[in-house]
Amino acid sequence: MEWFWPEGFYTLLMIGVFAFAAFVWDMPIAVAMAMAAITGAIAAGEGVPLRHQVEGEFGYVDTILIIATAMVFMKVIQRTGLLESIAAWVIRKFRGYPVLLSLGIMFIIMVPGMITGSSTAAVLTTGALVAPVMMELGVPMLQTAAAISMGALFGMIAPPISIPAMIIGAGVDIPYVGFGMPLLICTVPLAVICSLWLIYPYVRKPRDEASLEAQLAKMSRVPMSLRLFLTVIVLVVLLGGERTLPLYWPSLGMPLSFLLASASGLLSGVRWNPIETVTEAIDEALPVMGILMGVGMFIQIMTLTGVRGFVVVSALALPSWTLYLGIAISMPLFGAVSSFGSASVLGVPFLMALLGQNEIVVASALSLVASLGDLMPPTALAGIFAAQVVGEKNYFKVLRHCMLPALLTVCWGIAVILMAKPIAKLIF
Amino acid sequence: MRSSRGTALTAAALCVAVALICFVSARSFLAMRLPDPVAPAQGFERYNLSHWFPALKGSPGDSDVYIQDSGVPGGTVFIMGGTHPNEPSGYMAAVVYLERAKVTKGRLIVMPFANATAMGHNSPQEASPQYFSLDVDGGTRWFRYGSRATNPVYQWPAPDIYIHAQSGQKLDGGSKSNLNRAYPGVPDDSLTQQVAYGIIQLLNKEKVDLAFDLHEASPEYPVVNAIVAHNRAMELAAMVSMELEMAGIPMRLEPSPVNFRGLSHREWGDHSDALAILMETGNPSQGRLRGKTDAALAVTGKDKAYLKAAALGRLFIPYEGDQTLDLRTARHVTSMKMFMDMLGDVKEGGDVEVEGIPSFDDMMERGIGAFLSPVEDDRFDGK
Numbered sequence: 001m002e003w004f005w006p007e008g009f010y011t012l013l014m015i016g017v018f019a020f021a022a023f024v025w026d027m028p029i030a031v032a033m034a035m036a037a038i039t040g041a042i043a044a045g046e047g048v049p050l051r052h053q054v055e056g057e058f059g060y061v062d063t064i065l066i067i068a069t070a071m072v073f074m075k076v077i078q079r080t081g082l083l084e085s086i087a088a089w090v091i092r093k094f095r096g097y098p099v100l101l102s103l104g105i106m107f108i109i110m111v112p113g114m115i116t117g118s119s120t121a122a123v124l125t126t127g128a129l130v131a132p133v134m135m136e137l138g139v140p141m142l143q144t145a146a147a148i149s150m151g152a153l154f155g156m157i158a159p160p161i162s163i164p165a166m167i168i169g170a171g172v173d174i175p176y177v178g179f180g181m182p183l184l185i186c187t188v189p190l191a192v193i194c195s196l197w198l199i200y201p202y203v204r205k206p207r208d209e210a211s212l213e214a215q216l217a218k219m220s221r222v223p224m225s226l227r228l229f230l231t232v233i234v235l236v237v238l239l240g241g242e243r244t245l246p247l248y249w250p251s252l253g254m255p256l257s258f259l260l261a262s263a264s265g266l267l268s269g270v271r272w273n274p275i276e277t278v279t280e281a282i283d284e285a286l287p288v289m290g291i292l293m294g295v296g297m298f299i300q301i302m303t304l305t306g307v308r309g310f311v312v313v314s315a316l317a318l319p320s321w322t323l324y325l326g327i328a329i330s331m332p333l334f335g336a337v338s339s340f341g342s343a344s345v346l347g348v349p350f351l352m353a354l355l356g357q358n359e360i361v362v363a364s365a366l367s368l369v370a371s372l373g374d375l376m377p378p379t380a381l382a383g384i385f386a387a388q389v390v391g392e393k394n395y396f397k398v399l400r401h402c403m404l405p406a407l408l409t410v411c412w413g414i415a416v417i418l419m420a421k422p423i424a425k426l427i428f
Numbered sequence: 429m430r431s432s433r434g435t436a437l438t439a440a441a442l443c444v445a446v447a448l449i450c451f452v453s454a455r456s457f458l459a460m461r462l463p464d465p466v467a468p469a470q471g472f473e474r475y476n477l478s479h480w481f482p483a484l485k486g487s488p489g490d491s492d493v494y495i496q497d498s499g500v501p502g503g504t505v506f507i508m509g510g511t512h513p514n515e516p517s518g519y520m521a522a523v524v525y526l527e528r529a530k531v532t533k534g535r536l537i538v539m540p541f542a543n544a545t546a547m548g549h550n551s552p553q554e555a556s557p558q559y560f561s562l563d564v565d566g567g568t569r570w571f572r573y574g575s576r577a578t579n580p581v582y583q584w585p586a587p588d589i590y591i592h593a594q595s596g597q598k599l600d601g602g603s604k605s606n607l608n609r610a611y612p613g614v615p616d617d618s619l620t621q622q623v624a625y626g627i628i629q630l631l632n633k634e635k636v637d638l639a640f641d642l643h644e645a646s647p648e649y650p651v652v653n654a655i656v657a658h659n660r661a662m663e664l665a666a667m668v669s670m671e672l673e674m675a676g677i678p679m680r681l682e683p684s685p686v687n688f689r690g691l692s693h694r695e696w697g698d699h700s701d702a703l704a705i706l707m708e709t710g711n712p713s714q715g716r717l718r719g720k721t722d723a724a725l726a727v728t729g730k731d732k733a734y735l736k737a738a739a740l741g742r743l744f745i746p747y748e749g750d751q752t753l754d755l756r757t758a759r760h761v762t763s764m765k766m767f768m769d770m771l772g773d774v775k776e777g778g779d780v781e782v783e784g785i786p787s788f789d790d791m792m793e794r795g796i797g798a799f800l801s802p803v804e805d806d807r808f809d810g811k
């Protein structure tokens with residue numbers, strides 16, 4: 001009881017106010033988060049700490065800019081017709097090879113996450129590209145969104161860039177070196193299984209050729225040309241340049257790269273209205289940006305009032321065999337706040353609790369488990385955007401289809417931690 | 429989710445509310461950029477880092493550096509605090525030397541707030557206090573509690589990955605704003621890299637014999653209550669560590685890891701003739717396990733979450749409910765004094781003698797505030 005009072009009470013109070021405001025009063029998630037944060041601060045005798053609320057929001061400035069600009073980019077490639085044209089081409093070309101097609105689609109979804117370390121980037125770029133392909137091939141809408149979400153998570157964790165792994169490593173002063181193989185071990189088996197599970201069964205079914213051909217003709221009404229591809233080429237050059245020649249390439253940052261790529265869409269030869277497109281993009285990204293600001297405020301107040309320490313130390317207090325259970329449950333749950341937050345707040349103490357295994361392998365596995373935070377409401381960045389990409393209003397429906405793959409991911413993450421020593425022997 | 433479209437009136441009302449929030453919070457944020465006044469002891473002369481690296485002149489990273497020359501030939505010692513301004517015992521130990529030292533042989537250089545812009549803001553979501561205060565004779569002294577990183581206002585955005593220029597080592601992008609990953613620095617890169625470059629210039633041009641970088645670490649971090657020494661400084665550090673052990677102030681001795689680049693204890697030693705030493709004390713207010721976060725935590729280190737973590741065997745310091753700033757600062761101050769007393773034994777002609785530094789027991793008994801001077805501080809008029 002001495003441990004529980006008062007921080008445990010604040011924890012329940014903040015969660016309770018959030019749930020009540022969001023689900024009973026039907027407030028937007030962002031507002032509900034802010035209300036929970038303010039209530040927690042008042043209960044803890046901090047009044048309404050304006051400075052803390054604003055400061056907490058600033059934790060996500062960069063993420064918010066990436067989301068806004070990536071959304072603009074997605075809308076542009078939609079408007080120019082590039083998305084549908086590519087989809088039609090891929091279907092015509094690879095329909096005869098369903099296994100290859102399933103694995104290929106999964107890999108394409110992962111690529112932007114692998115090079116940017118952001119699941120949002122993956123969902124809103126190649127995720128948006130393959131969504132029409134998958135649906136046209138017969139993958140149901142929700143399975144499509146689920147496959148895109150999972151692919152984006154695996155891409156975020158897969159090498160060369162895994163920001164959660166970097167964050168966990170930085171917390172215990174391990175440089176980001178030697179993570180390539182462990183991260184591949186964490187992600188590749190899962191990506192293969194998910195593509196064969198979520199995509200392949202639908203892709204291999206035969207389809208009514210005539211109606212498909214009509215559909216494909218409609219999709220490819222804008223002829224594929226180099227000019228049409230300009231947006232993607234500019235993006236690949238800008239993001240890829242920084243990754244491959246980091247010492248010589250100017251670091252523009254992802255937001256500016258997305259904006260420049262979007263602007264190049266004006267030269268694509270297809271007419272589209274920039275103001276309308278950007279307005280629509282921001283309008284659709286706004287709720288998520290709001291949620292992130294609410295979450296930032298929420299974390300700062302959690303830290304201020306001692307709720308964060310209560311949660312972390314309670315997780316660490318679990319007896320050793322339940323420690324793994326603690327990792328499996330608390331890291332994805334805390335990811336509700338953000339997967340990067342989970343990596344930093346919980347990943348680092350868990351890694352310290354597991355010192356003596358191979359730290360690089362364990363950190364890689366912990367980052368895999370942390371990535372699931374991007375499926376955890378209310379933030380659920382990967383789920384929300386995947387739902388948007390396929391045109392589903394209720395992202396909870398998408399998350400339901402991610403449950404089993406997510407469970408598998410947790411189990412694999414824990415398995416890798418348990419096998420850290422033999423794995424390390426094998427690869428180092 | 430309900431989607432309710434507002435009217436022009438609600439939009440205007442929201443804009444006014446946002447402007448008000450921005451105005452009030454911006455005042456609080458901007459106030460933190462005002463420097464902490466200090467009262468250097470007699471004999472110190474003030475310089476800026478740009479004295480050794482002119483490109484920093486007028487930049488927000490142009491941190492103050494104080495030099496006291498005894499006029500008697502001897503060695504040169506450099507004391508640096510404030511690499512990470514969320515680690516207060518580091519800069520408080522430097523301030524105690526700055527305000528109390530009377531150098532009788534050799535020279536003493538003190539740079540209390542190394543990463544000047546990091547002093548002027550807090551890291552989001554850490555809920556750090558902006559200031560803490562100490563009672564001194566005849567008043568109260570206020571010090572800022574800053575951030576681990578350079579202020580992003582001057583170095584933004586972070587790259588996706590930070591590549592250490594000299595080694596090609598990759599770290600998370602945020603580490604580019606970490607002064608203790610930036611050495612030996614780059615003259616024409618971001619502010620943090622320039623400040624690091626300036627410090628290396630200082631070490632070389634002033635022919636520093638012994639250099640300290642003062643830190644704190646979270647109690648759950650393995651390198652805490654520790655001395656990390658460059659391999660050239662190992663002999664001296666081992667002597668000091670033994671001496672400290674006998675004095676009942678144990679500080680673990682750790683060799684500077686050879687494969688981890690950009691850190692002061694390695695690059696200072698590799699890029700100058702100084703014996704490079706980094707020291708860490710245990711600071712609950714920066715740890716990931718801490719509970720309620722406020723100025724009191726920074727000063728007392730009292731925390732129930734850490735007490736529980738200690739019972740769980742998760743900590744690398746003995747923790748019995750508190751870890752005061754007095755204790756943490758006294759550890760740094762006393763360890764540095766021992767280093768200086770023995771410097772002449774390992775470096776011929778390197779003797780540096782400093783008087784006026786309070787003993788460990790004095791600081792524990794009377795608090796470090798008793799060894800600071802009162803200052804004019806117009807930041808807190810009427811507070």
Ligand SMILES: [Zn+2]
Pocket residue numbers: 511512515643644645
């Ligand atoms: Zn430090």
